[in-house]
Structures are given as C-alpha cells and as structure tokens.
Amino acid sequence: MSDTTQSGPVLAADGTPLKRSLARALRMQKVRALMLIAPLLLFVLLTFILPIADMLFRSVENRIVSDTLSETVVRLEDWDALSGETPDEAVYESLYYDLFVAAEAKEHTKLGTRLNYEQTGISSLFRGSGRKVDDIGEDHVKAIERASDGALKDEALWFEIMTGGSNAEGNTALLDAQRLKMEQLTSESFAADIGFVPGAEISELFPRMAVAYTDFALFTAVADEDVVAEEDPWETVFVAFAHSVQADGGAEALASYSGPGAAELQAAAAAIADLEPIAFKTAFLEIDEDWGDLGNWRTMQTYSPTYTSGYFLNSIDMQKGPEGAEPRPENQQIYMTLFVRTMIMSLMITGSCILLGYPVAWILANLPTRSANMLMILVLLPFWTSLLVRTSAWKVMLQQQGVINDVLVWLGLVGDDARLVMINNQFGTIVAMTHILLPFMILPMYSVMQTINPTYLRAAKSLGATNWTAFWRVYFPQSVPGIGAGSILVFILAIGYYITPEIVGGTKGVFISNRIAYHISSSLNWGLAAALGSILLAVVLLLYWAYDKIVGIDNVKLG
Amino acid sequence: MKLRKLTALVATTALCAPMAFAADMADEMTIVSWGGAYSNSQIKAYNEPYAEKTGVKIINDESSAEAVAKLRAMDEAGNVTWDVVDVVAADAMRLCDEGLAMEIDPDEHLAPAPDGTSAEEDFGDLLVSDCFIPQIVYSTTFGYRTDLVGDTAPTSVCDVFDLEAYPGKRALEKRPINNMEWALLCDGVAKEEVYDVLETEEGQERALAKLDTIKDNVIWWSAGADTPQLLADGEVVMGSTYNGRLFSVIEEQDQPVAMLWDAQVFDLDGWIIPAGLSDERKARALDYIYFATDTQRLADQAKYISYGPARASSAPLVGQHAELGIDMAPHMPTDPENATNTFLYNYSFWADYRDDIDAKFQAWLAK
Numbered sequence: 066m067s068d069t070t071q072s073g074p075v076l077a078a079d080g081t082p083l084k085r086s087l088a089r090a091l092r093m094q095k096v097r098a099l100m101l102i103a104p105l106l107l108f109v110l111l112t113f114i115l116p117i118a119d120m121l122f123r124s125v126e127n128r129i130v131s132d133t134l135s136e137t138v139v140r141l142e143d144w145d146a147l148s149g150e151t152p153d154e155a156v157y158e159s160l161y162y163d164l165f166v167a168a169e170a171k172e173h174t175k176l177g178t179r180l181n182y183e184q185t186g187i188s189s190l191f192r193g194s195g196r197k198v199d200d201i202g203e204d205h206v207k208a209i210e211r212a213s214d215g216a217l218k219d220e221a222l223w224f225e226i227m228t229g230g231s232n233a234e235g236n237t238a239l240l241d242a243q244r245l246k247m248e249q250l251t252s253e254s255f256a257a258d259i260g261f262v263p264g265a266e267i268s269e270l271f272p273r274m275a276v277a278y279t280d281f282a283l284f285t286a287v288a289d290e291d292v293v294a295e296e297d298p299w300e301t302v303f304v305a306f307a308h309s310v311q312a313d314g315g316a317e318a319l320a321s322y323s324g325p326g327a328a329e330l331q332a333a334a335a336a337i338a339d340l341e342p343i344a345f346k347t348a349f350l351e352i353d354e355d356w357g358d359l360g361n362w363r364t365m366q367t368y369s370p371t372y373t374s375g376y377f378l379n380s381i382d383m384q385k386g387p388e389g390a391e392p393r394p395e396n397q398q399i400y401m402t403l404f405v406r407t408m409i410m411s412l413m414i415t416g417s418c419i420l421l422g423y424p425v426a427w428i429l430a431n432l433p434t435r436s437a438n439m440l441m442i443l444v445l446l447p448f449w450t451s452l453l454v455r456t457s458a459w460k461v462m463l464q465q466q467g468v469i470n471d472v473l474v475w476l477g478l479v480g481d482d483a484r485l486v487m488i489n490n491q492f493g494t495i496v497a498m499t500h501i502l503l504p505f506m507i508l509p510m511y512s513v514m515q516t517i518n519p520t521y522l523r524a525a526k527s528l529g530a531t532n533w534t535a536f537w538r539v540y541f542p543q544s545v546p547g548i549g550a551g552s553i554l555v556f557i558l559a560i561g562y563y564i565t566p567e568i569v570g571g572t573k574g575v576f577i578s579n580r581i582a583y584h585i586s587s588s589l590n591w592g593l594a595a596a597l598g599s600i601l602l603a604v605v606l607l608l609y610w611a612y613d614k615i616v617g618i619d620n621v622k623l624g
Numbered sequence: 625m626k627l628r629k630l631t632a633l634v635a636t637t638a639l640c641a642p643m644a645f646a647a648d649m650a651d652e653m654t655i656v657s658w659g660g661a662y663s664n665s666q667i668k669a670y671n672e673p674y675a676e677k678t679g680v681k682i683i684n685d686e687s688s689a690e691a692v693a694k695l696r697a698m699d700e701a702g703n704v705t706w707d708v709v710d711v712v713a714a715d716a717m718r719l720c721d722e723g724l725a726m727e728i729d730p731d732e733h734l735a736p737a738p739d740g741t742s743a744e745e746d747f748g749d750l751l752v753s754d755c756f757i758p759q760i761v762y763s764t765t766f767g768y769r770t771d772l773v774g775d776t777a778p779t780s781v782c783d784v785f786d787l788e789a790y791p792g793k794r795a796l797e798k799r800p801i802n803n804m805e806w807a808l809l810c811d812g813v814a815k816e817e818v819y820d821v822l823e824t825e826e827g828q829e830r831a832l833a834k835l836d837t838i839k840d841n842v843i844w845w846s847a848g849a850d851t852p853q854l855l856a857d858g859e860v861v862m863g864s865t866y867n868g869r870l871f872s873v874i875e876e877q878d879q880p881v882a883m884l885w886d887a888q889v890f891d892l893d894g895w896i897i898p899a900g901l902s903d904e905r906k907a908r909a910l911d912y913i914y915f916a917t918d919t920q921r922l923a924d925q926a927k928y929i930s931y932g933p934a935r936a937s938s939a940p941l942v943g944q945h946a947e948l949g950i951d952m953a954p955h956m957p958t959d960p961e962n963a964t965n966t967f968l969y970n971y972s973f974w975a976d977y978r979d980d981i982d983a984k985f986q987a988w989l990a991k
Contacts, residue, residue, distance in 0.1 A: 174721035185980040189972055192721065396829075399987040465793075466858045489843055572798075572844060572989040580986070586693040588979055589718070 121602070124595035127373040130365065132249040133176040134163040138369035146363045146387045157345035157356075158308075161201055162273075165301050166280050168195035170251050170288070182590050183375065183384075184364040190355050199300045201348040205307035205337050206300050212336035216329045223302070224294035226326040227278045229264025233324065236268045236275070243279040251288070259286035261293045270318045271309050277301040304343060310334045311342040363387055376596035400597065403577040404604070410491060410576070411559035417499045418506040418555050419548060426510035426547070430517070444507050452501065456565045459497040463488040463569070489571030497569045502558055506551035513547030513622050546622035553612065553621065557605055577601060649908040650707075652681045657710040659686030660849075661872060665928035666710070668946070670916035677915070680908065691715060695724045695898055704898045707909045713892040714971055716756035725755035725896040726906070733757075733910055735918035737937035746919075746935045750892055752971055757917055758894040758934035760925065763957035763966070764802050765888035767855055767870040768862035770880045781887035782810035784862060785838055795851040795863025798844035800985035801974055802864065802889050805967060807834035809887060815965075819973050828981060832988045844989070855881050867957050871930035875948060875955070885962040891969040892934065932958040 077086040099106075131138050136159040144152045167173040177191030210218050217223070228235070240262055247255045261282040268275035281302060282293040289296075309315050310333075319334055349356040367385045368375060375385050382398040383390050392398070425444065429437050447455060462468050465484040473479045487493060517540060525535040563578035570576070577597060584594035612618070655671065657663045663686060671682050685706065687694055692715050698704045711719065719725035728734070730751060734743035744751065750758040768778055773790055783790055784806070796803050808818050808827065811834045821827035835842075843860055845851055851865035852873045862884065873879045895917070897909045915921065922933035923941035930952060933939060942953050953959055957966075 171723045175723065178718070178721055181976065182979050186976045188721070189976050192975075397983045397987055399983065399990050402990050464857065464859055567846060575990075586690045588982065589692060589696065589722075590979070 120591075121595050121599045123592050124376045124599050125372045125374070126592070127368060127375070128249075128371050129176055129179050130369050131371055133167050133172050134160065134365070134369075135246055135249070137163045138365070141362070141366050141369060144362070144366060146359075146366055149359070151346070151357050151359065152362055154344070154346050157349050160349065161198065161304070161345050162277065162301055164191075164194060164198050165299065166247075166284070167250065168198055169284055169299070170247075172250055178589070180364055180368065182588075182593070183368060184360055186355060186358075187361055187364065190353055190361065194349070194352050194356070197352045200352070201345065202300065202304040202307060202343045204340055205343060206303040208336045208340060209303050209307065209333040213329050213332035217326075217333055218297075220297055221294050222326050222329065223278070223298050224261070226324065226330070227263055227267060227275065227282075228261065229266050229324045234265040235262035236265045237262060239263050239268050239275060240279055240283075243276060243283055247280065247283050247287075253288075255283055255287045257287050259283055259293060261286065264324065266322070266324055270322050271306060273309055274302055274305040277305045306330070306333070307337050307340075308343050311337065376592040377600075379593055380596040380600055400577070400580070403575070403580060404600070406573075407560055407576045407578070407601075408604070410495060410574070411556050413495055414498045414502060414559045415506075415552050415556045417495065418503055419552065421499065422503055422506035422510055422551065423544075423548070426507050426514055429507070429511045430514035431519075441511075444504055447501070448504060452564060453568075455501055456497055456568045459493070459500070459569055460488060463493055463496065488569050489574070491570075491574040493569040493571065494566045494574035497565050498559060498562060501565060502555045505554045505558060509550035509554065509622070510544065510547035513550070514544050517543045546620050549612075549616055550621040553609070556608075560601065560605060648904050649680075649911060650902075650905045651679075651908075652683065653707040653905070653908050653912065654683045654685055654705060655708045655710075655912075656685040656687050656691060656706050658688040661929055662868065662931075665925050666916075668928055669925040670912075670921055673921070674912060674915050678911075680912075692718055692722075692724075695719060696722065698898075699724055699900065704900055706898055707901065707905055708912055709896050709898060710759070710893065711896055713752050713756055713758070713894065714969070714974060716894065716896050717753040717971055717975060719896055720753045720755035724899055726899045726901075727754045728757055728897070728913075730757075733913060735914055737919050737935065739937065741937065746937050748936060750934050752892065755896050756892075756894050757896070757913055758892050759917060759922065760893050760931035760934055761890055761958055762893060762931045763867045763885075763888040763890050764797070764864055765867050765870070765957070766862050766864050766884040766886075767851070767873065767881050768884055769855060769858065769860075770882050772858065772861045777882065778862065778884055779886065781806050781884065783884075785810045785834065787838060787841060790861055792861035793841050793843050793854075793859060794838060795843050795845050795854050795860045795865070797864060798846045798989070800981045801969075801978070802967075803835060804828070804831040804981065804985075805889070806887060807831040810834060815967075818967075819970055822973070822981075823977070828984055832984070835988075855879065867955075868929050868931050871955050875945075875950065883962075885957070886965050887967060888957055888962070888965075889967040889969055890957065893931075894934065926952050926956070930955040930957075932956040 074082040074084065077083045079086070137156060140156045140159045141152060144156065164173055167176065173191045173195040174188075177188040180191075181188035244255045259282055261279075263275045263279050278298055281296075281299045285291050285293050285296045310319055316334070319330060322330065346356075355361055367387070373385075374390075378384055378390050379393075380400050382393050382401050384393050385391075425440075429440055429444070432440065460467070464470070465486065465488075467488075469487065470479070470484045474481050474484065479485060487496070521539050521543075522535050525539045526532070530538065560576075561578055563576060563582050566575045567579055567582075570579070578601075581594050581597050581601075584590045584597070609618075655666075657666055663684060667684065671684070674680065675682050688710050691709050691711050695704070695706070695709065698706070709725075716725065720727070730744040730747060731742050734747075734757065736742050737746045747758055750761070752758075766778075766781065766784060768790075770777065772792060776789070778784075778790060784794055804822055805818050808821055808831050809815060811830060813821050813827075822831065843850075843854060843863075845854070845863070845865070848866050848869055851860070851863035852869045854860045854863055855873060856877070856879050867883070867888070870881065870883055873881050874883070895913055897906065897913065901909060917935075919935055919937045920941065922935050923938040923943070925931070926933055926938075926942045927944065927946040933942065939958070942956065944950060945952055954961065957963065
C-alpha cells in the first residue's frame with residue numbers, strides 16, 4: 066500500500082489529489098471573500114473608477130473631426146500640407162456636403178469650438194459658413210425648381226424619383242451606411258424605420274444625389290419626426306444633381322435613366338445647361354476667404370484621426386506641427402512652469418508642515434491624556450471650519466492693510482509706506498496651505514509617537530546619552546513612519562489643491578490645478594484638462610513608487 | 625430617452641391632476657442665477673410675482689458661474705435638471721454653439737412692448753445669439769478711492785496706467801478680456817481700431833507690454849466681489865468690477881469710492897433655456913420667460929440693482945431704488961452722462977481669440 070502512494074500524488078480523504086482539493090478550498094474562500102466586498106467594489110468601480118477613466122480618456126479621444134467631416138477628412142489625407150497650395154476642388158466638394166449635413170444637425174459649431182483650441186478663428190469660420198452653406202449653387206437650385214413649370218418643387222415627385230417607384234429595387238446598403246454616418250454625427254440613434262429606401266438605379270447613376278437625399282430622408286424622419294415624401298428636399302440634392310449632370314458623363318447617365326420623373330430631370334438639366342458648373346472652392350472662398358488659409362486646412366488634417374496626442378503635447382508646451390511635434394511659441398508656454406511650481410511648492414508646504422507639526426505632535430504624545438485631548442481639539446478645530454472661511458481669514462491677516470502689517474507698523478518695525486507684501490504671491494499660498502493641511506501631518510505623527518515607549522528614552526539617557534543624542538538616535542528614528550505617512554498625505558493633497566491658491570496665490574502662487582479648473586469650467590477644453598489631469602496623476606503615482614523604493618511603504622504607519 | 629420622457633410625463637400629470645395648473649406645464653421649475661444681490665433682484669422682480677400669479681414652485685440655484693460646464697455635463701449624462709438659466713451673452717453663444725441651449729424666436733416667445741412694438745425690435749441689437757434672451761445691460765468699469773487719489777480725481781481709463789499721478793495698487797480681472805482693450809486704448813490705439821490691432825501678434829504683444837508697465841502694482845481678481853472688498857479695505861486705489869457691485873459699495877455701504885465710467889465695457893446678461901427639456905417643462909420655462917422679460921418686469925428689476933434693462937421700452941419706466949429711495953436712472957451704465965465713452969464686448973472677436981490670447985496672457989502672468 067505505502068509503496069503505491071509514494072509514487073502517486075498525495076490524496077485527500079475523498080480520493081482526490083490533495084493539491085487540487087486544497088486549491089478548491091482556497092478558491093472557495095476567495096470567492097466568499099470577494100462576494101463580501103463585492104458591493105463596495107462595484108460601488109467604487111461604478112461611481113469612481115469608471116467616471117475617472119472616462120474623463121481621462123478624453124485626453125486622447127478626438128472623434129469629433131472625423132464624425133462631423135467624415136468625407137472631407139478622407140479626401141484631405143492625400144493633400145500635402147507642405148505644398149503651399151490649398152486642397153483641390155474634390156476636398157471642397159466633400160466639405161460642402163459634410164458641412165451642410167452638420168449644419169442641419171447643428172454639429173458644425175461644436176467642431177468649430179473644438180478646432181478653435183488649435184487654430185484661432187476656426188470657430189467663427191464654421192459658425193458663419195454653416196449659416197451660408199445653403200447659398201452655394203443657389204442659381205442652379207432656382208433654375209431646376211423653375212424647370213418644366215415647377216414640377217421639381219413637388220416633394221412627392223422627388224420621393225418617387227429617389228425610390229425609383231413603388232416596386233423598384235432598393236439600395237439598403239446605402240441606407241445603412243448613411244444611417245451609421247448620421248448616428249456618428251449626432252450620437253443619437255437613427256435605427257427607426259423611415260419609410261424610405263433609395264432606389265438601386267438612381268443611386269447607381271447619381272450616387273451623390275442618392276446619398277444627399279438619403280441623409281435628408283433620415284434626418285427628416287428621425288430628427289424632425291416628419292414624413293419624408295411631404296418635405297422639400299435639401300439644397301444638397303439639387304446641387305448634387307446639377308453637379309453630376311454637368312460633370313463628364315453626366316449627360317449620358319441622365320439619358321440612360323428611364324425611371325420616374327425622367328422627363329422632369331431632363332428638363333432640369335436643360336435649364337441649367339447655360340449655367341457655369343458649380344465650383345465649390347470658389348463658392349467657399351466667397352463665403353469666407355479663410356477657407357483659403359493653409360493653417361486652417363493643416364489643423365483639420367492634423368486633427369482628423371480618431372485619437373490624438375495633441376492634448377498631451379499641449380500640456381507639455383508642445384504642439385503638433387506639419388512635421389510632427391514641435392515646441393510652442395515661447396509666449397504661450399506655461400504648463401511646464403506650472404507643473405514644476407506645483408511640485409516645488411507642494412514640497413515646501415510639506416516641509417513646513419513637518420517643521421511645525423513635529424513639536425506639536427510630540428507635546429500631544431507626551432502630555433497627560435486630559436490635557437492632550439484639550440490640545441487635540443485645538444488641532445481639529447480648523448477641520449470644523451469651512452475651507453473658504455479659513456482661506457479668507459488669511460486674506461484679512463496677510464494683506465497690506467491687514468492685521469499683521471498693522472501691528473508691525475504700530476510697533477514701528479516697518480514704515481507705513483513699506484508695508485510687507487505677504488499675499489497674492491507664493492508666500493501667501495504656502496502660509497495658507499500649511500495652515501490648512503497641518504492637521505493631516507499632526508494626526509499620523511501623533512498616533513505613531515504615542516506608541517513609542519518612553520522607557521527607551523530614559524534608558525538611553527541612563528546609558529549616558531545627552532538629551533539631543535537620545536532624541537536623535539532613539540526617539541526620532543521611531544517617529545519616522547509617522548512623518549512618512551503625514552508627508553504623503555500632505556503632499557498628495559497639496560498637489561491637487563486649487564481653491565486656496567486661487568484666492569491667495571495671485572499670479573506666482575497658482576498651481577496646475579487652477580489651469581485644470583479653468584479648462585473644465587471656463588474654456589471647456591475638457592480634452593486638455595484631462596491630459597493635464599492624467600499627467601498629474603502619473604506624477605503622483607511615480608512619486609509614490611519612488612517613495613516605496615527609497616523609504617519603503619511598509620514603513621508608513623498611521624498608528 | 626422615450627421611456628424617460630414617458631415617465632416624466634406620467635409623473636407630472638399625476639402631480640398636476642389634483643391641482644388647477646395649466647394641464648401642459650410643469651408645476652415646479654429650477655431657475656439658475658448668480659446669487660447675491662443680483663439673484664435677490666430677480667427673485668423680487670420676477671420670481672415672486674410669477675409664483676404668486678401661477679402657483680408654481682420655484683427652486684433657485686446659484687450656479688451661473690459654472691453654468692456652461694454643468695449644462696454640458698448634464699447633457700452628457702442625459703439628465704438636465706435646470707429649466708431657465710441666467711448667463712452672460714458670451715456663455716449663451718457658446719451654449720448655442722454646443723447645441724446645449726434651445727433657439728428662441730423673439731416674436732413668438734417674448735412679449736411685445738406695451739405700445740405694440742415687436743419684441744425683436746424692442747430688444748434690437750442686443751439679441752446677439754439665437755438662443756439668448758437679453759435681460760440687463762451691465763458694464764465692467766473702474767471705481768476709485770476718493771481719499772487715496774489726491775486732489776485730482778482720475779477722469780480717464782488711462783489714469784489706471786499712470787503710476788506717477790496715482791501711485792498704489794490696482795485691481796484688474798485675471799483674464800485678457802477688457803484688460804487688453806484698455807491697454808491698447810491707453811497705448812494710443814484709436815477706439816475703432818482696437819480689435820484690428822488685437823488680432824495681430826504684434827498688437828497682442830503691445831497690449832501685454834502696456835500691462836507690463838503696471839504689472840507689479842496689480843492685484844488680479846477672479847470673483848466680482850473681490851474689487852469692492854479691496855477698495856473698502858484700502859488695499860487698492862482703483863479697480864475694475866461690475867458697475868452694480870460698485871453701486872452697492874458707494875450707495876448701500878457708503879464707502880469713499882467713486883465711479884470712473886470712462887471706457888466702460890458694456891456686456892449683456894440674460895436667459896437661456898436648456899435644449900432637450902420635456903414638453904411640459906419647456907412650456908413652463910417659456911411661460912416664465914415671457915412673463916419675466918416683459919417691459920414692466922425688466923424695469924422692476926432696476927429697483928433693486930443698478931443694471932440697465934435690455935428693452936428700449938423699459939428705460940422710461942426705471943424708477944427709484946426700493947429701499948434707498950434714490951433715483952436709479954443716473955446710476956445706470958446706459959445713462960447718457962455715464963455712457964460718453966463706451967465699449968461693447970466684442971462677442972465674435974473673443975469667441976475666436978479667447979483661447980489663443982488667454983494662453984498668452986496666462987503665460988505672461990506667470991512670468
């Protein structure tokens with residue numbers, strides 16, 4: 066018996082190998098533990114981690130350009146930004162159709178705002194052009210409408226032309242493609258049945274017109290909740306027809322068409338025969354000469370991908386140029402200065418908290434409990450006062466006509482005309498923030514110091530150590546974990562502060578968080594705010610990691 | 625979305641049923657404004673009369689300073705909880721651009737003047753955006769300490785840049801808007817050319833160079849209440865802020881402060897209605913707007929705060945301060961005495977150049 070078991074695996078009582086049985090028991094335990102913490106885990110995940118991740122994701126996300134100008138950006142890919150020439154006619158043609166749909170859906174101004182972060186002036190370029198884009202090809206539209214006694218003013222006839230009659234073969238692929246495009250453009254569902262399918266024949270002969278009408282149909286049926294056959298088609302449909310009839314091979318295509326409305330379309334083609342073919346580039350330059358500006362086109366090309374490094378480059382004072390990343394002009398560089406300043410000032414605040422907090426914590430730890438508790442209330446008192454009140458109180462204290470200056474002048478230490486400037490600068494920020502963050506330093510120090518046995522100090526002294534040696538060699542090393550815990554708390558809190566620096570920091574005492582707040586609430590450049598925030602988070606994690614390597618996180622004690 | 629609308633509908637109908645409300649309007653609304661004396665003036669002039677007239681429950685929120693960001697976040701979350709929002713015109717334009725505010729047809733949605741003039745004509749040029757319903761004209765201008773400026777009181781905005789005649793600190797807003805214009809004006813640029821100059825890189829450098837001459841003597845403010853406090857404390861000799869704030873320092877708190885109306889910058893404040901409200905909430909919001917922006921109501925607001933009503937027809941109706949009993953007309957930024965030299969906030973210029981110039985301005989500040 067013993068011979069056989071020695072060579073095989075060790076078995077549990079029920080005959081399964083011990084290893085597997087043990088693993089199963091452990092797994093069960095883990096699952097049970099996981100289920101216990103599951104509610105909290107889910108809560109944190111849903112309300113904290115996911116929103117933060119979603120926000121940080123905006124630092125690279127850049128769908129808006131390709132969603133709004135879906136066709137233009139594809140055509141723009143072939144354009145050489147360094148050629149010194151504006152893009153060719155085809156790009157402007159795509160721009161016309163993209164911009165028209167975007168203006169109908171009121172999405173073009175959003176794109177203008179987005180691109181204006183990169184290139185000044187695009188915002189009003191898009192806003193203004195969105196209003197005027199339906200003027201392009203005006204003469205052609207009017208001529209077509211007048212042809213054969215206004216037959217093409219009839220919405221129902223257009224509907225019949227575009228479907229190819231009730232029994233015609235439909236082009237559902239086109240409908241689905243445009244449905245997807247509209248969904249991407251508006252971020253809303255276009256899944257509803259719109260009672261329209263573009264006809265296969267017409268979409269083969271006049272693809273551009275079929276696309277334009279399908280967009281119109283989708284938008285009319287879903288967004289406006291109207292009936293497609295009862296609404297006037299968009300100008301784009303007329304323009305697309307005029308443009309393709311006047312292009313090479315357009316006349317042949319029209320001649321081969323025999324579906325509904327063939328006669329009316331023939332008449333329309335004849336009506337516009339005398340007009341110059343629509344030139345989209347000229348038309349756009351007439352609307353706004355900035356459409357001939359290379360910088361605007363470069364910006365659109367640079368920011369056409371779905372994901373961009375632009376925000377991150379911006380947050381380290383760089384920008385995307387035509388030849389890759391390049392430094393920003395010197396008069397726009399600010400973020401690196403702010404990052405460095407935030408680090409240095411947070412370190413100074415942490416340092417002054419240690420200097421001020423250590424003696425207080427020591428006294429607290431060495432007083433009899435009764436008086437220690439009294440003092441403890443004094444330490445905790447600021448916690449019960451509003452942050453804004455405490456910060457504003459420092460304003461009253463530190464300003465030039467403030468309490469401290471008044472006392473100094475009264476004592477004759479400073480002249481009335483030479484009052485000290487102690488606020489609206491770095492000094493003000495450091496003083497106010499040290500005061501506000503001090504309890505976070507004192508509390509961990511105090512709880513660590515309480516655990517230090519006083520007999521160690523007495524023993525050191527009885528062995529001949531001076532007061533200083535006993536403190537420095539025996540007491541201090543034991544209190545280091547408290548300093549570590551306090552420092553991490555204070556430093557990480559300080560690095561993300563923005564209310565206090567905003568109020569007392571003036572121009573030299575503000576932090577990177579103030580710029581993040583500005584971009585979130587004022588400039589609405591959330592992408593840049595997210596990039597700055599991601600960098601700040603990464604720096605904190607890096608410092609935490611460095612701290613762990615150098616001091617060891619096991620050495621941090623909160624009590 | 626459909627489902628939410630349906631639930632809201634069912635909920636509102638259930639609530640409305642026992643009460644005698646107009647069947648298709650919500651019986652509760654949230655009005656967002658700036659807080660402080662300004663909100664008080666609106667509550668007294670609009671909200672209380674409206675609540676009395678209709679029995680609607682009005683919730684006052686004081687988040688206008690972050691309205692654009694919050695509306696965007698609400699829209700993304702698909703849950704807009706505000707019905708009417710008070711914003712400055714520049715923010716209204718951005719909300720309109722972002723599709724976050726609904727478009728308003730003045731003649732359809734707003735009351736005509738008592739003499740029958742259409743709303744569109746009555747508001748005139750102040751309808752600066754399709755989504756914006758103007759309410760008041762306010763101005764950003766300078767106030768100075770009468771006891772700290774010596775014998776000759778400042779009369780021109782350029783005295784702000786004159787450290788020799790008026791030594792001491794000045795308070796300026798911590799943003800480029802207005803400051804850049806004043807700097808160029810005092811650097812010898814003609815008023816009508818200011819924005820042409822400011823468009824160029826050199827013009828921006830020039831404005832910053834002018835501001836550089838007083839940079840060490842400037843306290844930069846970011847909240848409208850800062851300058852009045854700094855003036856009251858004697859921390860600054862002169863400072864820019866909103867004219868209504870200065871009115872309350874001078875007339876209500878009786879401080880030794882006077883107004884320097886020169887080169888005041890007019891700006892507009894008004895209402896927007898968030899896009900995507902349910903039908904009955906939208907009906908309620910529009911009903912409120914119709915009531916709150918009629919000729920009499922706009923004139924009433926001027927009893928409580930020194931901002932000029934946005935309707936031409938309201939101006940003759942402006943009376944006396946409700947508590948102090950002084951005539952309000954001479955304290956209005958639009959009063960002919962005060963409006964000899966004025967700017968109008970250039971909305972389209974700043975919509976384009978705001979991000980660019982702000983980056984330069986902040987970099988300059990940090991230097």
